[in-house]
Amino acid sequence: MDAIRRTIPYTPKAPLRQGVNSQAVVVDRTMYISGQLGVDTASGQMVPGGVQAQAKQALTNMGEILKAAGCGYENVFSSNYPARAAYQVAALPRGGLVEIEAVAVVGPITNAFGPNMHKL
Template identity: 75%
Template sequence: MSVVIRKMIYTAAAPAAIGPFSQAVVVDRTMYISGQLGMDVASGQLVAGGVQAQAKQALINMGEILKAAGCGYENIFSQHLPARAAYQVAALPRGGLVEIEAVAVLGPITDASLPYDQRMHNKL
């Protein structure tokens, strides 16, 4: 059985994890990015402006983590909708209004052709 490499990802360009976990972990070519809050890295505080401003900042923070692993948003988002996880929580850390997590695949990505029925399902 071959050895699988696990690498912890950290960048000072995104807020440090709140709690005992990593910003991201890479296993083989798959990166698991911890949920990102809309926190400003310089102040350590949530950005003002409500849920839209916090969502934008959370995605900026995620982009910095992706960059630290040598990839970008294209390793998560594309014309095909990604799988998702949705949670209901009583409260996010520091009173956050939104938290965004992601799973990315490192390296170039090529989409395989889907059968006609599956392509139609994706348009729904």
């Protein structure tokens, strides 16, 4: 059996969660992006402006991580969604108001639907 390749992409253009998580892990061609907070990388602080500003910054951070792995938002499922994760925590790190995670596929994507597959 062939070994499955695991890589850890990294970019200094997105925050690194201190001591606990990698920014992302790529296993074979599937990329698991750690939850991103609305932290400004330059200052290391949460961006001001509430949940919308933090969500925008979290997505900016995620985009930089995607670039580090050689892909972009087109590699994140935007249709024919995978199973999802939804969770609640008592409080996000650093007083964050929102945290966004994603699963992406590294490389070109073609959707194929067989007789037992549901097309959304």
